[in-house]
Amino acid sequence: MLVEAKDISVAIGGRPVLDGESVRCKPGIMTALVGASGSGKTTLLHCLGLLLPVDKGSILIDGNDVTKYSASERRRFWRDHAAFVLQDYGIMDEESVAFNVTLQASIIGRRISGNKEQLIQSLEQTGLIGRENELAGHLSGGEKQRLALSRAIYKDATILFVDEPTASLDSTNRHMVIKLLTDFAVRGRTVIVSTHDSEMIDACDAIHQVGSKALSH
Template sequence: MLIEAQDISVAIGGRPVLDGESVRCKPGIMKALVGASGSGKTTLLHCLGLLLPVDKGSILIDGNDVTRYSTSARRRFWRDHTAFVLQDYGIMVEESVAFNVTMQASVIGRRVSGNKKRLNQSLEQTGLKGRENELAGHLSGGEKQRLALSRAIYKDANILFVDEPTASLDATNRRMVIELLADFAVRGRTVIVSTHDSEMIDACGAIHQVGSEARHIN
């Protein structure tokens, strides 16, 4: 799915964060949103994911203007098409690793449900296989980041929004996460990554400099 921001502006607490920002994120190419701290990388990512409204400009998905989507329409978009890997992880620490991946459980007994094969595959790909019954709250920061990625792999969404995915990872896990994200793009998904990690940036097929006149690379 093609995601576009057209001349968008956003102010938070009265302070301009984005001013006339435009970007196109095409399927099949991992796009890096880069810039100095405070440049608005995360804000732009949240706008593209319809998590944050824009003050001016438009957000388009496959050419359709979704800027003023209703709450129910945004929820359907998130449910049907997207996965998020954000800095706060979005992890439910009181639930098991498995539940955090599938987000499904039976009413009786609270047993985790969903596709067990896909669950095991997603945990194996992120190095968490065998830990599905542990409470997510017992995981380290880096492991929670990988758990959030496991959820995205399980969902196999059309669009993946990722914020600083390698920030708390060691070199081995960083390479693993970068390879997994690149694989999403190779399979025709739209992958948008806010990052300052040079290794992550080098793995992206296109770069957008947030808040710069020299906006597009590739």
């Protein structure tokens, strides 16, 4: 799915964060949102993912203006198309690895429901196979990042919104996360990454300098 921002402006607490920002994020490639700290990378990512409203301008998905989506329409978009890998990982520490992937459980005995084959495949791809029943709180930061990616793989999301995916990761986890994101894009998905990591940026197909109002390749 093509995700676009057209001349969007956003102010937070009265302070302008984005001013006339435009970007096109195409399916099948990975787009990096780059810029100095405080430039608005994460704000732009959140606007594209409909997590944050814009004050001016438009957000389009496959050419359709979704700027004024209602709360129920946004929830439907998140449910049907989007997956988010944010800096706090969105992981529930008190739940199992498997539950964090499928987000489904039976009422009796908290047994995991959902597609077991898809669950296993997503954990295999992220190197977490065999740890389905562990509490997510036992995982390291890098493992939690991979767990968040397992959820996106399991969901088979059309659009993946990622915020600083390699921040504070060691070399092994960094390389694994970059490969997983690259593979996601190769499968025809739209991958949008807010990052300051040069290795992550080098792996992207398109680079948008936040604040420049231009997309470079």
